[in-house]
Amino acid sequence: MTQAIHILTKEVKDYFITPIAYIVISIFLLITGWFFFTTFFLYNQADLRQFFNLLPITFAFVIPAITMKLFAEEVNVGSYEVLMTLPVTMNDIIIGKFLAAVAFLGACLIPTLAYPIFITFMGQLDWGPVIAGYAGAILLGGAFAAVGLFASSLTRNQIIAFIVGMVICFALTTIDKMLFFFPQILISVIGYLGADYHFQNISKGVIDSRDIIYFSSVIFIGLYGANLAMRSRN
Amino acid sequence: MIHVENLTKYYDKFCAVDRINLDIAKGEIIGLLGPNGAGKTTTLRMLTGYFKPTSGEIQVKDLAIDDHQLEIKKMMGYLPESAPLYHSMLVYDYLDYIARIRGLGGDKKLARIRKLVELCGLGGIMHNTISELSKGLKQRVGLAHAMMTDPEILILDEPTSGLDPNQIAEIREIIRQIGREKTVILSTHILSEAEATCDRIVIINQGKIIADGSTQDLKQAATxxxxxxxxxxxxxxxxxxxxxxxxxxxxxxxxxxxxxxxxxxxxxxxxxxxxxxxxxxxxxxxxxxxxxxxxxxxxxxxxxxxxxxxxx
CATH class of the missing domain: 3.30.70.260 (ACT domain)
Structure with a gap:
């Protein structure tokens, strides 16, 4: 586990010594801030419902951009060979990189805490759903980061990794809104696969074990897939 | 120290390494020599555990490489061909990261980094990013990386490629010094280099060992x-x-x-x-x-x- 922590700190440092981190955070804040505040005053409600409604779709674009380099760049530059000959296991590498992406996600979300603080000046904010929403955002982000990491492990090209990751995340987000395309029998199963559906449950303040199990499963499957893909390389 | 038996590697249908047998003793400096594409790098990569052999066996200190990867990685230092390092890191940060992941901490880490800086001549470049360095300097950082824990086995893939003649002489001297106590395996396609640094030369062509012996032996057989x-x-x-x-x-x-x-x-x-x-x-x-x-x-x-x- 200490090895995973060394990799985690190295990857987080790596994010912040290149401009990518600052660009991604700025874009994320611009998009969420714009969509939130353009409608906030129209609804005239002191809650973050609008912010959390849009979060899954924003994440579907932003998170693959965070994770795309994690394996693809390493394989492309060749430093992967160095990494594999250090005394670390594949699990250390994958957990370290995954947690680095989640930590970066946290860095994206922290500035948005300004929104609820701002709202408390204007009205009575119910903090319950807000806290649950942020917890859900980390779970959702973790699930997408695992998917993005898997996409990054498939290719040495960062752009392909981004697009593959984005397509999967986008599909997970929107699939429960396209249920009318599917036969009656499958609807409940496919509806259950939707990330947005589970996230909205949590962000309403309802913490259900089914939603937590859903996100944990996506994280596990993503990381396991990445593990298999990297192992099969050599 | 290292025992290799019937080592074979196929890339799809292309046979890169064909049933190689090797026994390497402690304290030997061994040179893998061969033309481009002979299978030198593939052999080294299998020795480090980076590539899985198609068939055959590798034992390091009587430990099979499949079952004891972590232990074997701990006693090996490896410099890959053309030293692929993290571009965006500072040299100091990179060495610090390698030291920590190799289990050095605190004063021990600093002392070791200082020693390597002196040995590899990295004094002036510790605060440069790796992408700024010339090929020769990168190679030296890679060498420092490989020697971080003073490993028992040092595997160097073309350690002097891209260096100027003075640097080549320096690196040879370093390798000679290390080779007094450690086992060093290096690959090269430059003959004079193998002749100057190695105790034993193994010539590989098309994945097969075609000559194996000390420099003296090979010369005598030829004369x-x-x-x-x-x-x-x-x-x-x-x-x-x-x-x-x-x-x-x-x-x-x-x-x-x-x-x-x-x-x-x-x-x-x-x-x-x-x-x-x-x-x-x-x-x-x-x-x-x-x-x-x-x-x-x-x-x-x-x-x-x-x-x-x-x-x-």
């Missing part, structure tokens, strides 16, 4: 076969051949070129422990031909290498 060139005036080739061929040890007499000025250049292929020039001279002395030139060529490592790897 049994040698060429003697002689130039004669007023001698017809047939007579000269008839005279010289029966001498014990001469295998073949060839005419190199026939010039109009009556000079005959011959090349004699000989296989003998002793020097044949004496007998050849005595034979010619009995005739009335004029001997204008005679000299013996012994094979250098270079000619051995060329002969061994040029087949097919």
């Amino acid at each position: 049994k076969e040698r060429f003697i060139r002689i130039s004669l005036l007023d001698a017809p080739f047939d007579d000269a051949s008839a005279l010289i061929n029966p001498i014990d040890g001469v295998e073949r007499v060839e005419q190199l070129n026939s010039t109009d000025n009556g000079r005959l250049d011959l090349r004699l292929t000989c296989r003998s422990e002793s020097d044949l020039r004496k007998y050849i001279y005595q034979a010619i002395k009995a005739t009335d031909w004029i001997l204008v030139e005679m000299h013996q060529e012994t094979k250098t490592l270079e000619t051995i290498f060329r002969e061994l790897t040029k087949e097919n």
